[in-house]
Each structure stands twice: as C-alpha cells, then as structure tokens.
Amino acid sequence: MDNEVLSFGTPSDSQTLIKVIGVGGGGGNAVTNMYNEGIKDVSFVLCNTDNQALLKSNVPNKLLLGRDTTGGLGSGNVPEKGEKAAVESQEEIKSMLNDGTKMTFITAGMGGGTGTGAGPIVAKISKEMGILTVGIVTIPFLFEGRPKIVKAVKGVRRMADNVDSLLVINNERLRTLYSEARTTVPDAYRKADETLTIAARSIAEIITTNLEQNVDFADVDFTMRNSGVGLISVGYGEGEGRLQRAIEDAVNSTLVNDVENIYNAQRVAFVIYYSHENALRIDEMDDIHNFMARFKTEYEVKWGHGYDDSLEDRIKITILVTGFGLGDVLTDDQQTEISEEDRLRKAQEEQEKKLARDAEDKLIDTYYGSFGIRFRPRVEPVVLTSRELESDDDSLIRLLESTPAFNRDPKDVARLRGTHNPVASESKTKKQTGTVIHFG
Amino acid sequence: MAYTDFIAAIDLGTSHIVGMVGTKNASGALSILAYEVEKAEGSIRRGCVYNGEEVAYHIGLLLRKLENKLDGAKIDKVYIGIGGQSLRSMDYTVNKVLGSGGEVTEVILQEMAKDCRMYRPAELDVFDIVSPAYYLDGRAENEPLGVNCSRIDAKYKLIVGRPVLRRSIENTVKERIKRKVPRVLVSPIALANLVLTDAERQQGGILIDFGAGVTSVSTYRKGRLQMLYVVPFGSHLITRDIASGLDVSESEAERLKRVHGMALPNKEIEQQPLDINRMDGVHTIKQTNLDEIVEARVREIIENVYARVQDSNILKDGGYSIVIAGGGAMLKDLREAVKSRFKMDVRIASARRDLIEGNDMIANNPEYMLAAALLLQCEENCAEQPEVKVQTSTFVKPKVEPKANPAPTQPKQEEKKVEAPQPDIDVEAEEQAEILRRQAAEEEQKRKEKERIKRLQEEERRKGPTLWGKIWGKIEQVTEIKDKDY
The missing domain is CATH 3.30.1330.20 (Tubulin/FtsZ, C-terminal domain)
Structure with missing residues (x-):
C-alpha cells in the first residue's frame, strides 16, 4: 500500500473558507470534477474507504477512512462498515476540518457503503465544530433496485439529521427531466455527477465571487x-x-x-x-x-x-x-420503500409484545382465574393517515371494517399498508393545495 | 288545500334515509310539516350510494309518503345532503399582486372568487366553497374592502370529495326518479349551522357527528370553518363487531349495543352476567365480554377523529369545546370517552332554539336532526307549481355560515359563463342526442313504473298478516336472489 496517499497533510492552499468534501465513490467523482474544472477559493478533500479510488483522483488532499476496519479495500456496499470506518478516523477528520473552515459541503452518493455510512459521520463532526455544514447527496435511480433505495433513503435521513441543510439530488427525477433524449446509462450517471458538481459550485460561487x-x-x-x-x-x-x-x-x-x-x-x-x-x-x-x-x-x-x-x-x-x-x-415510491420496512418491523414488535402479554395473562389466569379477574390485552387502534383516508383504494378500510377491532391481527393491517400502499397509488391526487397567482 | 310553498330535503344516512318537508318564516326559523324514514340497510355504504336502484326505490317511496302527508301536494325538487366517505375540506389560496399603492376593490374580490370557482382539483369534485379569510400583505383582515395593500391573499376552504358522491345522487334522484335537485348540500356544514352556538363558532367548536356508516368531524373558530373530514368508520361497525365477537345475529347485536353497550367500561359492573340470544338459545356472558368488543371499536373511531383534529394543528390554541351528534352519540358514556380523549368540554348536540319554530322535538331527535339541518339550508320552493310563476320564495337566509360566494349580488350569468366552455359538442348532434335521451327516459320510466307496482305488490305480500303470506314472501325473496345470481 502506498503510504504517501495514506498520510494526510494540511492542505497546501489553506485559508479557504469553504471546503468541499467528497465521501465515497459518487461524492469523490463530483469533487474530482469540480477540482478539474477549477473553482477558486475553495479547497477539496476526498474521503473514501477504497484506496484505489483515492489513487485515481487528481485531488491532492485525500483521507483514507478506517485503515483498520477496511484496510483500504472499500466498504463492500455495507453502510455499517462505512460508518465504522469513519468513526475510526474521526480524529483525522477533525484535524482536516480544523483549519479555519467556515463552511463545508459534504457530497456523497447515497445507496452504497461509504457515502451512505461515512457521509453522516463526517457531517456530524463538521456540524459539531460549528461549521455551516451542507450535505449534497444523490439518491439512486429507481432501476437500481429496492435494496439500494432502502439503504439510500435511510442514509438521507441520517444525513438530514446531521447537517444544517441538505440538498437532495434525486436521480430518478433527473431521468424524467432528460427523458426526451435517448440517454445512455453512463450519460445518466455522468449527468448525476454533473448536477452534484453544479450544486456545490453554484453555492461556492455565490460566496466567493464579488458581486x-x-x-x-x-x-x-x-x-x-x-x-x-x-x-x-x-x-x-x-x-x-x-x-x-x-x-x-x-x-x-x-x-x-x-x-x-x-x-x-x-x-x-x-x-x-x-x-x-x-x-x-x-x-x-x-x-x-x-x-x-x-x-x-x-x-x-x-x-x-x-x-x-x-x-x-x-x-x-x-x-x-x-x-x-x-x-x-x-418520490412516493422512494418514501414507500422505507416506510414499508419500518411498518413491518413495528408490526412484528407489536405481535411479539402481544404474545408476551398473552403468556403473562395466562400465567396470571392460572392463579387468579377463579377470582374472575381478567387482564385485557389492549389492542392498539388503527389510525388512518390523511393519505390513506384520501386514497381511492378502499382495501384498507374494508379490512378494518371486516375484522373486529378487539381482536385484529396487526400484521394483516401492516401487510396491506405495505402492499396496497396508498402512498404509492396516491400520486394522482397528491396535489391538494393549489395556488393561482396574478400579477396585476 | 294542497301546499304550494315548502322546502324539502333528504338525508341519505347509512342506516336510514330521512325525508323532511317544512317552511321557513320571515326570520329564517324552520317549522317542520312532515317527515318520513326509510330503512336503507345495505344500499348506502359509508354514506355513499352503493345500490342506486334500491336507493332510488326508497327515495321514491319516501317522497310519495311525504306527498300523502302534504294532502297530495307534489314535491318537484328536493335538496340532498352528502356527507359520505372521501368528503373533506381543502385549502385553496388565490392571491393577487396589486403593486404599490394598490387598493382592494369589490371587483378584485369578485375576480378572486371567480378564480376560486374556476379551480378544479384533479379527480375531485368541489361541493362547496366556504368564504375566504383575507390576508393583506400577510396580515389577516376581516374587512379588506378599501384597504391599501400591495398584495392580497384569499384563503378559501373548498369542500371536496370523490366525484361519484354527486354523480350517484344525480343518477338516482334525477335520472331514476325524475325529481330536480337544486343543490347538493354538505351535511356536516348544515349540521354545524343548526347546532353550534355563536360562541362555539367564535371561540372554537369541534363538531363530531357519529353516524352509522361514517363519522364526520369539523372544526370552527372565529366564525369560520377550519377543517372538515369524514372518517369512514361508523357506529354500525360496533354492531358488526358484537355480532361476530359474541356469535349473535345482527339484530341481537344491535340490541346489546343499545341496551348494554358502553363506550367506557365500568369496573363495578363488569362481572355482571348478561343474557344473549344465540341461534341455539340463551347464553350467559359477562358484561366485560361485551365491553371489550365495544370499547375497542369506539376507541378506534375516536382515535381516528382525534388524529384528524391533531393533524389540523389547532389543538395548540385553547378554548375549543366539543359537540357530539348523530345516532352513534347515543351510546352510553360516549360523551365521557370523547371528553377523556380530547380533554375538553363535551356536550350533546341540540338544535338552536332560534332556528326551529315551536321547539320542535323532531329536530332534536338524533335520527332526524341532520334532515332538519339540511332543510334549514334549502332556499328554493320545492313544491310543484301549477303554472309558471315568478318565484314566490319569501325565505330569509338564517344567520349562519356566510355563503360560499363572498359577493352574493354576483349575477347568475357569471356562473354560467364559467361552466359554458365545458360542453363543447356541436348543436345538431346534441339535439339528436337529446331526442334519443328523451325516448330512453320514457321507456325507462315505463319500466320503472311496472317494476314499482310489482315491488309494491311483493312488499304487500311479504308484510301480509298471515303466516302463509310470510312464507310466500320468503320464497319470493329467495328466488329473486337466485335470479339475480344467474
């Protein structure tokens, strides 16, 4: 392994207010782009768990995350691994930021391992240091598959919790914007990287150019x-x-x-x-x-x-x-992916709790049964969201009608909420509020 | 002497359809001339017409019964209330930049009202528009006329729902039984006009109508509707839960609900024995067995109502009190259950004294209250006029929610103009279509008449006093069902 890359030096062009940090592959590409195009008064840093990816880039300041955790071999698309790597390197991240930086852009692609896992940690450290921290993240195309989207959306949530402001670049939305041309897949990815670049550059420009x-x-x-x-x-x-x-x-x-x-x-x-x-x-x-x-x-x-x-x-x-x-x-689909998982897990927990309660009740019953004391299992009422209420899909309401409220299996409800998710079928009626604007 | 000047309204409830006829005096107070009820079990679900033919039959019967009570006067038009699933309020803001030195004029307000009426939300029908709250340069202003500002926002509340709500009523009343419907009325708003006091409207009132098929909730403050929602669960579900939980028939379940059902279980009597009638005879259960079933469903309904109120983000302001109405509100201890959930004062709805002439008990009966509320909103004379006459309506609008149109003087042509661009078919084709339609309608009418007579006979036979008649009825019923299946 090349030790020169691993060692992190203070940036040569120090005394810049703005630092753009690319975390992981996608973020790294965007930062490399920006560096190659040249933006003045901004310094760039790459953070990655993958040494090879770091080596490829022209950006001079690089930080290998998690030397012990990943050995410079990447996070293998596991966000937990990326997170662990960043935690391991947190002192290095701190010293990298501790040079008078007033604002950081943390760019990362969500859905992989390093960007998704390490991005929020880098953001957290930066924000804790009182630096204005802006996250710029991409979320995957829908065609990249459910597991990746679930990972991405969770990552976005964690990012949102750890930054001052989060710019989300929705690749799927990019696809609809540029659908007329027969865009190739590499072009689409390039476009995504480009958008990330433009976003970071435009803000940096606002601050650094004298207007x-x-x-x-x-x-x-x-x-x-x-x-x-x-x-x-x-x-x-x-x-x-x-x-x-x-x-x-x-x-x-x-x-x-x-x-x-x-x-x-x-x-x-x-x-x-x-x-x-x-x-x-x-x-x-x-x-x-x-x-x-x-x-x-x-x-x-x-x-x-x-x-x-x-x-x-x-x-x-x-x-x-x-x-x-x-x-x-x-997009609605992306939101659905995450909420469905949450829901199923919650239902599972509820079910387990209910079973435990039932077992306790039984035990109590064996001793106290003759006294006629009964411990009623509390069934949680199902509360519809306004979306479910406004949905044209009545299947959930029919289920709630036909199963008695006192002994309904919460799993049935969760399953239906997952598959017949009104959130997904709701997109048509989503525009609830409209505005007419006149210029007189 | 037949009546020539009266108003008529129908409340399409999930458990029963109520028709009511009355008059309004000069001060807008209502006196009820006649009312009739038809059981509607199954043909209306969650407040929406489910079986149009059956509903049309019931309404037809209802209207004839009413006409009999009116010494044969004919009901030409009837107002219909809607309050079923999918009905809700929606915010809609129209704004206008007037520039510096701008002044709010009547014309500007009318233009904004027109813009609002032009708005068609996707896949939704607009049933009513509640008068707007005005904001001038971001500040609320009750009397905007003549005030200087550079920008005005009018925040309207639209009452929207699935288009099928209106379509199904037009299909049943206009097409099938050929009566005119001057306007469909939004039932929860009508009800609020009848039962909420001025103080409740100003300081904050939450009206919850516990119907058989749906539960509606609407909130008011500063004299204005804030939000309206229909929760698609009603008290009929309690009955269904009891029937399935205790393995009894629905009528027995209904009896248990009415006599022994409690929204909040009472510890002291929960061990008391309770006799229930099953198919195989009388069984004894404990009160707590019933409580468990009832409480779970009631809680679910209340929680869903609470969620809507909480969503609307009004609970942070104090001063609200609750009024509960509807047949479901008769459940024992429901008031206490609502009170403990919302932590607010709760009262049971009663008709405002100033709106009902002679303190009519009918309007205070939960079963008929909504019909009376709807009747109060009627404006046009609903009697069939012997000759073409100038409208003789002497009704004065009651002091209620200001009308949807903030400029009541607006000429009617304006509205027509708005709708005009929709039918864009050429005239000839339309004429032909009209002829065809009329023929079809005539045929339909004949067929209907035959059917109706047949039905009446059947009804007669079914209800016949002899055992034989009853059996006959059953046989008929069974064969009819089978016929339908094939």
Missing part, C-alpha cells in the same frame, strides 16, 4: 443554517424576456417533485449573473419583483447580482431555497 449587489457568506449562512432540506437550481435565458426565461428554466429544472412547491420554501436567496456587454436592465427588475412576490416566506428574500463575462448575451440565475421536508424531494 455588484452582493450576497455574502452571512446571507448564505442565514439561508442555510438549520434549515432542513434545500434545493439549488440554475437557469439560463437569452433574447426577449431573457430573465423571465432564466427564472422559468431554473424553476422547472429543480429536482423537487412538484414545481409549485418551490414557492413554499421558507428561506430564499438568489443571484443573477450577466456580462458587461449586456448587463441587467432596469425593465428586467419587474421580473425580479414578480418572482420574489411569489414566495410565501416570512423571511426576507436575499438576492444579488453581478458580472460574469463568460455569459455574453445570456443571463443566469442561481436560486437557493431551503426549509423543505424530505417528502418534497423524494
């Missing part, structure tokens, strides 16, 4: 600190009404499930870029005003604008919104 009307670190900090799930989206526009087009482009290419949802964001920041040749015009300010008015947030909408001469006649908008729930970015 005319500036959005600075404090603004981003305000927007992202403890803000739950967030989204970042970039749009371009050209020609007549170019700003309006850029806004539409950005809004429509967000990876949120329902485009209208973006306006439900709690905190909003956006930046507009234009070139010296064709700068932002006064008449375009109306578009900005209208766009800001559509947000229902109580907070101030932070925004700025500045030059980027590579754009020529085009205009570019970067929108950063936060304060969503996980439900806004996961």
